[in-house]
Amino acid sequence: MAEASALTVQGRDRAGKGAARAIRREGLVPGVIYGDKKDAVLISMEPRDLFVAMHKPGFATQIFEITVDKTTHRAMAQDVQLDPVRDVPIHVDFRRIGKDTVVTVEVPVHFLNEEGSPGLKRGGVINVVRHTIEVRAKPDDLPEQFEVDLTGLDIGDSVHISAISMPDGVAPTISDRDFTVCTIAAPTVQAVEEETEEGEEGEEGAEGEDAEVEAEGGEDDKKEESAK
Secondary structure, three states, X not given: OOOOEEEOXXXXXXXXXXXXXXXXXXXXXXXXXXXXOEEEEEEEEOHHHHHHHHOOOOHHHOOXXXXXXXXXEEEEEEEXXXXXXXXXXXXXXXXXXXXXXXXXXXXXXXXXXXXXXXXXXXXXXXXXOOOEEEEEEOHHHOOOOEEEEOOOOOOOOEEEHHHOOOOOOOEEOOOOOOOEEEEEEOOHHHHHHHHHHHHHHHHHHHHHHHHHHXXXXXXXXXXXXXXX
């Protein structure tokens, strides 16, 4: 289950685009904490701290403890806006969570024991249909990731959502079908090689036919010369 992680931020007084631009000029990322029927709290933080948190596993399901002016807020990252050119964070929204808060998030899927899959040993490949699974749950019930065990899977086998163990209180948002998470597909290289071989045989056959036509043409020319 997700464990709370401390995040260092600073409070700020002014709101608005002008104030946000001023924060960025100082080399910080502006942000806000809102939700749980409480007043929004304006914050700013070091971009490196946010960048590191974003690239840790389970960022979407991570619960943060954010202290502002001696008040600690339990929150989750709701949205991170990135600069379209530099791809660095320029604003962050945190959603405050309470005991009854229910969130909808994308939980990443990790695939285990590839060496135990007969299909992969024979050259098959994993066709990942869903890299993440969207679920609804209370933040404290969310897993950091879902695990798919590939042991025993052969070419043509597939894994559906029903095969994935869900913690109590966690449910996929798609509930009307047993959707596919991944399949073990046949190797594509073999098919390409077969097509290449067929193409070469076709070319050789065409060359043989051309040679026969030329030979027949040569015999006809000889007959015409004899007749003369």
